[in-house]
Amino acid sequence: xxxxxxxxxxxxxxxxxxxxxxxxxxxxxxxxxxxxxxxxxxxxxxxxxxxxxxxxxxxxxxxxxxxxxxxxxxxxxxxxxxxxxxxxxxxxxxxxxxxxxxxxxxxxxxxxxxxxxxxxxxxxxxxxxxxxxxxxxxxxxxxxxxxxxxxxxxxxxxxxxxxxxxxxxxxxxxxxxxxxxxxxxxxxxxxxxxxxxxxxxxxxxxxxxxxxxxxxxxxxxxxxxxxxxxxxxxxxxxxxxxxxxxxxxxxxxxxxxxxxxxxxxxxxxxxxxxxxxxxxxxxxxxxxxxxxxxxxxxxxxxxxxxxxxxxxxxxxxxxxxxxxxxxxxxxxxxxxxxxxxxxxxxxxxxxxxxxxxxxxxxxxxxxxxxxxxxxxxxxxxxxxxxxxxxxxxxxxxxxxxxxxxxxxxxxxxxxxxxxxx
Numbered sequence: 066x067x068x069x070x071x072x073x074x075x076x077x078x079x080x081x082x083x084x085x086x087x088x089x090x091x092x093x094x095x096x097x098x099x100x101x102x103x104x105x106x107x108x109x110x111x112x113x114x115x116x117x118x119x120x121x122x123x124x125x126x127x128x129x130x131x132x133x134x135x136x137x138x139x140x141x142x143x144x145x146x147x148x149x150x151x152x153x154x155x156x157x158x159x160x161x162x163x164x165x166x167x168x169x170x171x172x173x174x175x176x177x178x179x180x181x182x183x184x185x186x187x188x189x190x191x192x193x194x195x196x197x198x199x200x201x202x203x204x205x206x207x208x209x210x211x212x213x214x215x216x217x218x219x220x221x222x223x224x225x226x227x228x229x230x231x232x233x234x235x236x237x238x239x240x241x242x243x244x245x246x247x248x249x250x251x252x253x254x255x256x257x258x259x260x261x262x263x264x265x266x267x268x269x270x271x272x273x274x275x276x277x278x279x280x281x282x283x284x285x286x287x288x289x290x291x292x293x294x295x296x297x298x299x300x301x302x303x304x305x306x307x308x309x310x311x312x313x314x315x316x317x318x319x320x321x322x323x324x325x326x327x328x329x330x331x332x333x334x335x336x337x338x339x340x341x342x343x344x345x346x347x348x349x350x351x352x353x354x355x356x357x358x359x360x361x362x363x364x365x366x367x368x369x370x371x372x373x374x375x376x377x378x379x380x381x382x383x384x385x386x387x388x389x390x391x392x393x394x395x396x397x398x399x400x401x402x403x404x405x406x407x408x409x410x411x412x413x414x415x416x417x418x419x420x421x422x423x424x425x426x427x428x429x430x431x432x433x434x435x436x437x438x439x440x441x442x443x444x445x446x447x448x449x450x451x452x453x454x455x456x457x458x459x460x461x462x463x464x465x466x467x468x469x470x471x472x473x474x475x476x477x478x479x480x481x482x483x484x485x486x
Contacts, residue, residue, distance in 0.1 A: 071117055075110045082106040087466055092278065096420030097475055099398065100279030103361055103465040104354065111349035120345045123306075130348040131289065133355055134274075139267040140291035142298040144305060145343035149253040149275025150181040152288035153223075155341060156249050156271045157189050159290075159300040160221065162336055165247055166191065171219035171443065175205040176451035178225045179427045180434060182251055186223075187440050194219050194443045195432045200450040203227040203400065203426065207236055213445040214240070221247040226255035226265050227427075228460065229281075229365075229397040230385060234260045234268040249273060253288075256281035257362045259393035266291055276347070279464070281361060281395060282354035284347035300336075308338025361465045362395050368463040368472050369396040375476035379483055381407050398460040400426060401479070405457075407486065413459045415482045421461055421475055429455030 082105045092101035111126075120126060127145050135143035146152045160166040168190035174183050176195040186193045196213045199206045204227050213219065222241065224232050234250075241248060248269035252258075256274070258265045266272035271294075276287035290301050303311050310322070310333045320330040366388070373387055383402045388394055403409045413423040428434055430451045432444055461475055 071114075074113060074117075075106075078109050078113065079106040082109070087468075091466055093422075095422040097422060097462060097467060097471045099422045099424055099460075099462045100464050101466050102278050102283045102285070103357075104283070104350070107353040107356075108350045111353050112346045115346045115349050120349075122344050123342055124345050126345040126349040126352065127343050130284075130343075130351045130355070133352060134289060135291050137355060137358070138264050138272070138291055140272070141293040142291065142301075144290045144292075144298065144301040145348060146288040146290065146305060146341040147343055148286055148341075149251075149273060149277065149288040150185065151339070151341035152253075152273035152275070152290045153181060153249075153251065154185040154188065154339065155301050155304050156273050156290050157185050157191065157221070158304055158339075159271070159297050160247055160249075161189060162300050162304065163296060165245070166220050170221065171217050173205070173210065173213060173219045173222040174431065175223070175225050175227070176430050176432060176444075176448045177203065177426055177428070177454050178223075178227060178251070178431065179253070180431065180436065181253075182223050182225060183431050183437060187437075191221075192441050192443065193431070193437075194445060195430075195448060195451075196445050197448045198227075198451050198454065200402070200454055202230055202232075203454065204230060204232040205237075206450065207233060207240065209446055210237075211240060214244075214246070216445065217443060219246060221249065223251050224248055224269060225251040226258055228385075228400060229255045229258050229395040231255065231258045231260040231265045231392060231394065234263075234265065238268055253277075254280065254397035255395055257358055257393075258395040261391045270294065271297060276351055276354075280397065281365070282351060282358050284343070284351040284354070287343050287347045287351060289343075303336050304338040305341045306338065307340055308334045308336035310335040364465040365396040365463055368467055369394070369399055371469065371472045372399050372463060372476065375473070376401075376479060379480060381483055381486070382479070396463050398424070399463040400458055400460045402454065402458040407457075407483070409457045409459055412479075412482055416461070416475075416478055419478045421478060423459045423461055426454050426458045426460060 131143035171194040174193045177198045197206045197209045250269040250272035252266040253275035271292045274289045276284040
């Protein structure tokens with residue numbers, strides 16, 4: 066009888082979504098929103114199943130999501146967390162706990178990215194070393210990086226793949242080859258992106274991921290750290306769960322550690338950790354999203370290609386190019402860079418007045434942010450391209466909730482604005 070009742074619930078949810086249009090799940094009233102979750106009955110039923118079956122925290126859905134996502138990227142281990150920010154904290158803290166970073170060390174951060182790349186560095190007693198970006202790719206300028214390494218000897222690099230555009234990981238890994246510099250790939254905006262046929266997130270010592278609502282797949286809130294290191298995987302799991310000692314022997318009330326004698330091993334903590342666990346319901350949602358990821362990326366690529374072609378004749382703006390045999394950009398969003406004759410602010414306001422949601426390119430220049438400008442840091446060089454992007458660029462959506470009509474509308478409104486100059 067219980068199974069019959071469950072099936073009735075699942076069937077009713079399926080029928081609900083069969084009668085639901087994309088416009089019904091758009092996140093707000095914008096005609097062309099920046100982003101939003103693209104989901105249906107499969108995801109909702111998976112969540113309901115968790116609650117009906119008593120699966121709440123770090124049970125099979127989380128274990129399955131860690132396994133499935135790490136296999137998709139091509140890494141040995143996945144450690145799920147409650148956000149991408151938490152994933153960055155865990156990755157950096159794992160390097161500290163394993164003696165690969167020390168408080169006071171410099172960590173390279175691209176000067177234009179989201180704030181949660183920099184804040185974990187500060188929160189852990191490390192020092193951000195801001196390095197300029199390449200205005201063409203919006204990623205870390207690797208020529209500048211080489212100078213920054215010589216000048217300041219950083220111990221870690223946060224290799225961010227901005228807006229889904231993959232950083233040249235072959236060159237980056239050759240730069241750090243033979244050094245003790247650790248590479249953490251921040252892939253929070255770049256699910257499914259590739260460099261020369263290899264998925265980003267599979268090059269560095271660890272990679273970090275976000276599954277926030279606007280990203281390529283979502284768990285509503287959530288994140289993950291991937292690694293191939295047995296040692297780092299254990300440390301990540303311990304740090305995620307309060308610093309709990311994970312070296313269980315199965316013998317209760319028999320552990321001797323620190324000043325404890327014959328104590329309960331389930332309540333023994335050998336590190337100062339965090340509580341960054343992912344719950345089962347978001348993981349179940351994510352498992353269903355992962356099955357659709359490649360199809361959703363295809364829609365993003367189709368939308369981005371239509372925007373690139375439609376705006377090609379607009380000489381006063383520039384954007385990302387089409388993908389090629391080496392670069393597979395998964396297009397978290399679609400950037401527009403204005404030349405000196407175009408006001409970014411005026412153009413963005415005009416688009417928003419027409420129902421097209423916009424955002425600046427993340428935080429502009431991180432070291433100019435009020436939360437960060439008085440914190441410990443080093444700026445390498447003048448961050449010229451970063452500050453140009455800060456003042457002259459913004460992005461619009463190209464996600465799966467948008468179809469040809471919305472994309473063509475963006476093209477027409479951009480052209481309308483430029484014709485009026």
